[in-house]
Amino acid sequence: MDCSKLCPEWPCEQPSEFKNIWVVMEADENGIHEASLQMLTPAKKIQSKKPGEKIVAVLVGYNVKRFADIPIKHGADEVIVVDDPLLRTYYPRVYGQVVVDLAKKYKPAVILVSATMRGREMGPYIANTLRTGITADCTDFDVDEKTGDVLMIRPPFAAIMLAYIKTPFRRPQMGTARPNVFPVPPLDESRTGKIIEEKLENIIDPGMELVKYTPVKREEVLIEKAEIIVSVGKGIGSPDGVKLAERLAQLLGAVVAGSRKAVDAGFVPPDRQVGQTGKSVKPVLYIAIGISGAAQHMIGVREAGRIVAINIDPEAPIFKQADYGIVGDYRPIVEALIRELERLKREGPKALEELLREEEAVAS
Ligand SMILES: Cc1cc2nc3c(=O)[nH]c(=O)nc-3n(C[C@H](O)[C@H](O)[C@H](O)COP(=O)(O)OP(=O)(O)OC[C@H]3O[C@@H](n4cnc5c(N)ncnc54)[C@H](O)[C@@H]3O)c2cc1C
Incomplete structure (x- = not known):
């Protein structure tokens, strides 16, 4: 397919050059957020229909390397870690750019991001910088049997039907799902996988400055966590x-x-x-x-x-x-x-x- 006719200003890409299913992980000093581990469930579903594709968790931050085996125990085949003191403060553009740089190097076919506050900031940045599409708030994922394209399934506005959205010409194919839409895949302590450590090559201007950090005092249980x-x-x-x-x-x-x-x-x-x-x-x-x-x-x-x-x-x-x-x-x-x-x-x-x-x- 000559995609230069569709988007003449963007470089042409061959979907066949892209491989593997990435899941962007979020972590803090307490560990990897459950919401990002939940995204391993749709990743596994996509993998089951695309044998040969690996599930790769991408972990970006400071002092996060110690958590790298967690996604593997929940089903990831590999983890790419970028752990650097310059990533101590979370800035959406900076973290997003790290994922963009990795995606340019490794060419993943799919990138899944949890639609947390961070995911909602980073996901569109990654998609826009890579000049690809992103479908927000999916409730399911599948694979088009004829083309192999990932189907991002979500309810359209105000409707009681489901929309099946795909990104046929651009890569990676990106989608988000809200926390708790999928369960975390069960823990399997016996699982092992490759952990790839990448250096922080490129640190861009965050476009903002953190002036003060005040953790929100939560006396009440969040509804997402309520029993x-x-x-x-x-x-x-x-x-x-x-x-x-x-x-x-x-x-x-x-x-x-x-x-x-x-x-x-x-x-x-x-x-x-x-x-x-x-x-x-x-x-x-x-x-x-x-x-x-x-x-x-x-x-x-x-x-x-x-x-x-x-x-x-x-x-x-x-x-x-x-x-x-x-x-x-x-x-x-x-x-x-x-x-x-x-x-x-x-x-x-x-x-x-x-x-x-x-x-x-x-x-x-
Ligand atoms: C794009 C889009 C996104 C939306 N997102 C959301 C969303 O995130 N969450 C959401 O909730 N809605 C959402 N909605 C709105 C949704 O379509 C419904 O309008 C809404 O959920 C209805 O809320 P309700 O059930 O409280 O009110 P109603 O539909 O008005 O129902 C009230 C119910 O109360 C019952 N009732 C009345 N009096 C009593 C009584 N005394 N005792 C017992 N029962 C009584 C009635 O029989 C009725 O079933 C969205 C709509 C759109 C278009």
């Missing part, structure tokens, strides 16, 4: 309803989140929105109160363990995906749950045993 979530929708109706949900969450050791309409109504802050334009969550238990179950919301809970839906409308779409559904006005239902949990708390393990006995009797 139990009580999520409210527009149906919660009022701030009083939210208080009821907060009490339920407190008793369960849960975090309160919400739908976009709940955010728009001011019931929950924007950083607690679940869904396509919010966050993806993976709690063991997700209790949805007054949430209809729109596709853009449910995409954020596809990694959730059990979904319990409370909705007044028996036809609400959420009941199609919930593991347990309670039809009715949420108020008496949530109040009853609160009463029961308070009793359990007051009366301790004996009350719990009694409750389990009652449940067993109902089940049999």
Whole structure:
């Protein structure tokens, strides 16, 4: 294919010259971020359809070499590390340029980046500098059997269908996925792989200066990390309803989140929105109160363990995906749950045993 006709200002590239699937890793002093390890899952899926391609993790930063074997234990075949004191401070352009320089040298066919704050900064920089395409917020990846191109799958705006997007002429093919859309591949301590150490060859002007660093104090658990979530929708109706949900969450050791309409109504802050334009969550238990179950919301809970839906409308779409559904006005239902949990708390393990006995009797 003569791609000079398509993009005359860009150098022509032959996709056949590019090989391997890269996953950009993020790390700090505590280790590699789970969100970047999660991207090894779609990398493995692509690899399964393109035998012979290696999964290569790219680790850039300062004092990060000590973490280089972690991606291998989660499924990477190789790791390229650039570890340099000049990378002590994260600057998007500087880190992005390191990946660009490596990509020019090694010519990967695919680069996957987690859509974290950093990934959202670096991904487009890398794609733009390499003059290639990037598909943001993919929910799945596949491979076109005829051409071998990677298919980046994501819901388009406002739609209940899926778009399959590919980059047929440019390389690398780049895609991002939000944290928690994919699980981290299981740890296999016995896995080994090659670790390639590269020198920092080129340090560009960051275009900004770090003036002050103040870590955000987080007293609350982030919704991405929460084990139990009580999520409210527009149906919660009022701030009083939210208080009821907060009490339920407190008793369960849960975090309160919400739908976009709940955010728009001011019931929950924007950083607690679940869904396509919010966050993806993976709690063991997700209790949805007054949430209809729109596709853009449910995409954020596809990694959730059990979904319990409370909705007044028996036809609400959420009941199609919930593991347990309670039809009715949420108020008496949530109040009853609160009463029961308070009793359990007051009366301790004996009350719990009694409750389990009652449940067993109902089940049999
Ligand atoms: C591009 C795009 C991106 C989007 N991204 C997101 C996103 O990230 N997250 C998201 O959530 N949405 C998102 N949306 C919006 C989404 O389409 C829905 O509009 C939204 O999820 C609906 O929120 P809801 O379920 O709270 O409200 P509604 O759809 O209005 O549902 C309210 C529900 O409450 C129930 N109800 C009412 N009263 C009671 C009561 N007393 N007791 C029990 N139940 C009651 C009703 O039966 C109803 O099912 C997006 C939309 C677009 C177009």
